[in-house]
Amino acid sequence: MIKGFRGTSLVDYPGRISSVIFTYGCNFRCPYCYNIDLVLPERFNLLEDIPEEAILKELERRKGFIKGVVITGGEPTLWGRRLITFIERIRFEIELPVKLDTNGSAPDLVKSLVEMDIVDFWAVDFKTSPQKYHKVKGDFTKVKETFKILKKIPEKVEIRITCYPPLITEKDLKEMLPYLKDFKFIAIQKYVPAEETLSGEKVTPYSEEFYQEISTFLKTQLPEAEIIKRY
Numbered sequence: 001m002i003k004g005f006r007g008t009s010l011v012d013y014p015g016r017i018s019s020v021i022f023t024y025g026c027n028f029r030c031p032y033c034y035n036i037d038l039v040l041p042e043r044f045n046l047l048e049d050i051p052e053e054a055i056l057k058e059l060e061r062r063k064g065f066i067k068g069v070v071i072t073g074g075e076p077t078l079w080g081r082r083l084i085t086f087i088e089r090i091r092f093e094i095e096l097p098v099k100l101d102t103n104g105s106a107p108d109l110v111k112s113l114v115e116m117d118i119v120d121f122w123a124v125d126f127k128t129s130p131q132k133y134h135k136v137k138g139d140f141t142k143v144k145e146t147f148k149i150l151k152k153i154p155e156k157v158e159i160r161i162t163c164y165p166p167l168i169t170e171k172d173l174k175e176m177l178p179y180l181k182d183f184k185f186i187a188i189q190k191y192v193p194a195e196e197t198l199s200g201e202k203v204t205p206y207s208e209e210f211y212q213e214i215s216t217f218l219k220t221q222l223p224e225a226e227i228i229k230r231y
């Protein structure tokens with residue numbers, strides 16, 4: 001299940017020093033994705049698995065210093081019951097809070113985790129407007145269901161929007177608004193072209209001006225939300 005571990009991060013869990021665990025496999029194919037080693041089977045098969053036991057031991061060792069654990073990917077929810085058990089062990093054996101990153105494609109698993117109340121913070125990607133989800137090979141009906149579940153706990157959820165120009169235009173943002181209005185924390189993330197991406201395409205990023213404009217737009221449209229600027 002796990003192919004990567006970062007002992008200390010100051011940026012992955014809002015307000016907490018954390019360790020970050022990287023699961024492998026993903027059911028989406030975002031053109032700008034640079035986590036290729038965790039997404040493509042021919043790449044992740046070359047990496048060694050890190051046993052859950054070894055990670056738990058390392059978390060225990062770091063416990064005095066880190067204040068939370070981030071599970072990211074790839075797409076962690078692909079691991080189903082095994083992910084649930086692992087989160088339970090972090091929460092109840094190591095006694096550290098858990099943040100889970102997801103693309104929102106597994107509402108049934110999200111529902112179980114919310115009912116069990118074992119995830120302390122969620123980060124959900126909102127990739128593009130509903131009718132463009134096929135461009136990331138995703139099914140928006142699933143993501144929509146995930147939003148429906150998580151909107152009941154808005155204080156524990158951050159919605160992340162990476163501004164990759166072909167997927168996020170002003171028109172897309174307008175179409176995303178009805179879903180965004182249910183959430184409290186909306187993070188606008190800068191798209192930075194990577195050396196190697198899934199599509200291999202080099203897309204010119206938006207200017208600083210665009211980011212300012214969309215932040216203002218979202219602030220006006222979603223007065224209750226906190227717009228987090230990561231650009």
Ligand code: SF4
Nearest residue numbers: 026028029030033074
């Ligand atoms: S959801 Fe997209 S960006 Fe995230 S790991 Fe999968 S392909 Fe990459």
